[in-house]
Amino acid sequence: MRRKTVQKDAIKNAFLMESRPLRVDEILQMGRKVVKSLNQATVYRNLKCLVEIGWLRIINHPDLGIFYERAGKEHHHYFHCHACDRLFEIPGCALHEKEFVPPGFVTERHQVFLFGICSACGRT
Template sequence: MSYIESIALGTMSPGRERPITNDIRINTMKRNTSQREAIKAVFEKERRALCIEEVLSGGQHLVKSLNQATVYRNLKLLVDEGWLKKWHHPIRGSMYEPTDLAHHHHFHCRICEHIYEIEGCLLDPSAKTPAGFLTEAHDVFLYGVCPTCRKTVP
């Protein structure tokens, strides 16, 4: 495709040597770098599963201009890159955690709503899987009251 044809199709702008789409992608990546680094810093500090609101709140301490749309966009990018894992909590919805965490399960405190990680695995899926079935993954969620909240609940 010639330079003139590229301009006519809208994939190139006069005076540019690269396609417009590449310029937009590069500018977007550069613009969000400090925000993405703030989001990563929140996960590196917490080292646990976080919901969107927790990521936004923690990230805004580092970058005041961070907003919810930017958090969603960057979380998707970090999941696509394999840096984060997205999973669904039955009550809290979408949760995100670093992919370098060892296999674990979760305890959800019904009072403070905090989600705690339980190290290791509480289930041997091969022992519970019916004959002929193939288990590919599993999630275990425990619900109750954490030690801190137990002190305040009668």
């Protein structure tokens, strides 16, 4: 029981430290700094549980696959840096959904993924 709590806390901590969407391999890497014995199956099991209780949600990136992020945040967009391979949150939304669709179409939601170089990687 105690061990399980430590594992879950290590996974939660990765999200509290980074405040950006994380892939399973990133979570595993960060979690292992706290709990050396952490393995992929344990990470998957805990992520599933954290999604079920509404602490995390899943993002499906069109190219990069599945990411996890803290649930309950305001709508925002995403930016992927191809140099450091991290996904960032871009707060807010400048997209006017209604103006993009033909008459009669009803937009219910959208996701925006930007691609490029982040400020840390762009510095030379």
